[in-house]
Amino acid sequence: MVPYAPTRIRTRPYHFIRALATAGHRLTVATVWNDAEERDTVQELETIGVRVLAERVHRARSAWNCLQALPTGDPLQSRYSWSPRLARRLAQIVREEPPDIVHVEHLRGARYGLALRASTEPNANRPAIVWDSVDCISGLFRRAARESRTLAVRIAATAELRRTERFEGWALSQFDHVVVTSAVDREELLQLAPRMPPVARPAPVDVVPNGVDLDYFSPPSDARDSMTLVITGKMSYHANEAAVVGFVDEIMPLVWTDVPSATLLIVGKDPSPAVLQLAERRASASGGNGSESAGRVRVTGTVPDLRPFLRRATLAVAPIQYGVGVQNKVLEALACGTPVVATPQAISALEVRSGDELIVTSSSQDLARTIVSLLRDPQRRARLAQAGREFVQRCHDWHAVASRLTSIYRDTRPH
Secondary structure: OEOOOOOOOOHHHHHHHHHHHHOOOOOEEEEEEOOHHHHHHHHHHHHHOOEEEEEEOOHHHHHHHHHHHHHHOOOOHHHHOOOHHHHHHHHHHHHHOOOOEEEEEHHHHHHHHHHHHHHOOOOOOOOEEEEEEEOOHHHHHHHHHHHOOOHHHHHHHHHHHHHHHHHHHHHOOOOOEEEEOOHHHHHHHHHHHHHOOOOOOOOOEEEOOOOEOOOOOOOOOOOOOOOEEEEEOOOOOHHHHHHHHHHHHHHHHHHHHHOOOOEEEEEOOOOOHHHHHHHHHHHHHOOOOOOOOOOOEEEEEOOOOOHHHHHHOOEEEEOOOOOOOOOHHHHHHHHOOOOEEEOHHHOOOOOOOEOOOEEEOOOHHHHHHHHHHHHOOHHHHHHHHHHHHHHHHHHOEHHHHHHHHHHHHHHHOOO
16 A cells, blocks of 8 residues: 555655566555546556556645544644545455555555554454555654754644654554664654553564665766766755755855856756745846856756766765655665765665765765865766665665565565
8 A cells, every 4th residue: 555656756665566566476556646647657557467446635635634634633644645435445455355465655554554454353364464654754853843944844843743753653553564764764663662551562663775776777878067966856845945955055155166167956856936946046146147157056847857867967965954764866876876975864774885885974064075076086986986886786776675575574474
């Protein structure tokens, strides 16, 4: 059960589904869609032999779901993707054709798993339910409440934090197994468990990291630009917005002092107004069209394919200030052989070595100095590119990750 259309952008369910289907498992995917593009993407799963149960959850429905959650004490995320019709269809399928395993993704999907558990008898035929929490969402809210640049985000995160902590701590005891993307998220979730009564013992919690499609994200055959930085990600997401605004305001001026010809590409879906204004503000501050600085920041908006931008860039930058889980943007850049400069928050879920496979640095001054140094050192960039690609081949191949998930299914399934 995936509480959003599994597309290449929602990389975790997208690749789990394909890897499991390729391995010969029979899958039924229950999911929701919002627009025609998502509907078509969901229907494409049938071409690889996956049975699809899909219902539309329009944004107006999601807003209504959230309003209904307010008096309950449940976090808004737990209601956001709820479709009563999809829940009924899913329960019917499970009753009529009991599966070996039910896999429920994210806090947004947890309610579907809880409804299935309540609707089936506790007997030998009831399937085990694995909850893929993905990230510890309360951990994200805790960081956002402290560190977001946007007042509205800080207020919303603070308002949702206690609800989400209670729900996540309780949900740990409601499923047969729980998986997360990183050891950091695992520890943060388990810290919520002691708040529950002793009788409500948490399920086993294991780490199943994100992978990267190594055939799809591959190094370029042509030469890269010499002075181009790239930041990728969904640009309506508050953590990405905070990262790029801070980077343009605080770090790029330091870079331009030493490398005036450096350019920055901000590539990702649905850029917020604050992100869209970065290019305009930078051009305005430097005198408008025709000035030396005009055009040095470009916001692309939604693009059909990230790879040309990653393959063209001299460096990829992940200046994340707060977040949880694995940053897929880092894995994708490394897979494309693009040298990466990142903040500690961007790689906290990765067992990567700074200085060998990418460069990790904290302060604005150090980040700017590192970028300038790498822009001037093609040999070091080449070493980082090779080591970064080898790292993702070794640790984040989707086939190996899916094999780990299958092992958890086998261990969890009733015998």
